[in-house]
Amino acid sequence: MRFADIPGLKETKDRLIRSVKDGKVAHAQLFMGREGALNLPLAIAYATYLHCLQRGESDACGTCPACAKNLKYIHPDTHFVFPLSNIKGDKDEDRFRADIMKSWRSFLLENPFGQAGDWTLHYGGEDKMAIISKEESREIVKALSLKPFESSFKVMIIWQPEAMHPSAANGILKILEEPPANTFFILVSNNAERLLPTIISRTQQIVVPLLFDDDVISYLMGTEGADREKVVRVAAEADGNLRLAAELMTLEETDHHSQMAEWLRSCYKKDFPRLVSFAEEFHDFDRLQQQTFLQYTLHMLRETLLAQAGAEELLRSRGNEQKFIRDFSKVMTVSRIEKTQSLLTEASGNLERNGSAKMIFLHTSIQVSQLLNS
Numbered sequence: 001m002r003f004a005d006i007p008g009l010k011e012t013k014d015r016l017i018r019s020v021k022d023g024k025v026a027h028a029q030l031f032m033g034r035e036g037a038l039n040l041p042l043a044i045a046y047a048t049y050l051h052c053l054q055r056g057e058s059d060a061c062g063t064c065p066a067c068a069k070n071l072k073y074i075h076p077d078t079h080f081v082f083p084l085s086n087i088k089g090d091k092d093e094d095r096f097r098a099d100i101m102k103s104w105r106s107f108l109l110e111n112p113f114g115q116a117g118d119w120t121l122h123y124g125g126e127d128k129m130a131i132i133s134k135e136e137s138r139e140i141v142k143a144l145s146l147k148p149f150e151s152s153f154k155v156m157i158i159w160q161p162e163a164m165h166p167s168a169a170n171g172i173l174k175i176l177e178e179p180p181a182n183t184f185f186i187l188v189s190n191n192a193e194r195l196l197p198t199i200i201s202r203t204q205q206i207v208v209p210l211l212f213d214d215d216v217i218s219y220l221m222g223t224e225g226a227d228r229e230k231v232v233r234v235a236a237e238a239d240g241n242l243r244l245a246a247e248l249m250t251l252e253e254t255d256h257h258s259q260m261a262e263w264l265r266s267c268y269k270k271d272f273p274r275l276v277s278f279a280e281e282f283h284d285f286d287r288l289q290q291q292t293f294l295q296y297t298l299h300m301l302r303e304t305l306l307a308q309a310g311a312e313e314l315l316r317s318r319g320n321e322q323k324f325i326r327d328f329s330k331v332m333t334v335s336r337i338e339k340t341q342s343l344l345t346e347a348s349g350n351l352e353r354n355g356s357a358k359m360i361f362l363h364t365s366i367q368v369s370q371l372l373n374s
């Protein structure tokens, strides 16, 4: 992964490149972003740039021996730490652990913008809380005790440090207190509010924003068979989340539109049996589909707000979506829309923390139902 492989984020990239040129790379950095932010790819591109033997003005060269290894995720001085959950089925646990780096590399190669849920799916993990275990933190300490192999320093990328088991977190904390001279730590978090404040305070923070719609559009237009009208609509729905945008491209709009419309109608009519069956259907979606549904609903709520504010020309919806917005506007006040938005955002966060999808969705449905009937 090089900076050029990541759409947008020019300011953040420039800042990182400048830190290398000025010789001011902090020993412990925290790349924080919201769900869908490209902070992991950025950390990897940064490591590649740091190790590159012929650094260019704005990117790693991509061809030197260090780049060749980093692009295949086999550079011996780029270390990765990531969470794992138990594996599904009767796979041999020891074998699985031994092969995990292979899985990790193929995950990064196949899903350059993959997120936590994609990773669990990739190695066949259980749909439970994945953690960075105490054993894992021992591995970190072990890796740090070794001299760099090929470079003059090591880069250690810790993905989802918020998933660290408390004993692992304490180990890391000690290291961050007195970081070894030849190691750069990059913590990559999409849930930084769950990190120990002591970890945050020992790192230099880099906030990685979500992409602009235009960056998402340019990226999607480069993919096979992209239709501009659909790309523009999907970019608006994804709201800067590239992974979500790619997923939305594979879906037909009517899928979630009719589901969302029926769900909100059921909330409004206090049709609890239907809401229970909705929660069951929702539970059977995979994580990405669940998030897609919530994001799409949030998008339609934003569009309804715009319509109510009289900003019809800003609306990106069309056809049956516009009809929905008109009908929906009759029962929705600004305050109801805003409250529904925060309920859905909360549900999205709870899903990210691996709560039970059925319970989360049912709980949200009941709250929205009360809100619409208040």
Ligand SMILES: [Zn+2]
Residues within 6 Å of the ligand: 051, 052, 053, 054, 055, 060, 061, 062, 063, 064, 065, 066, 067, 068
């Ligand atoms: Zn290079």
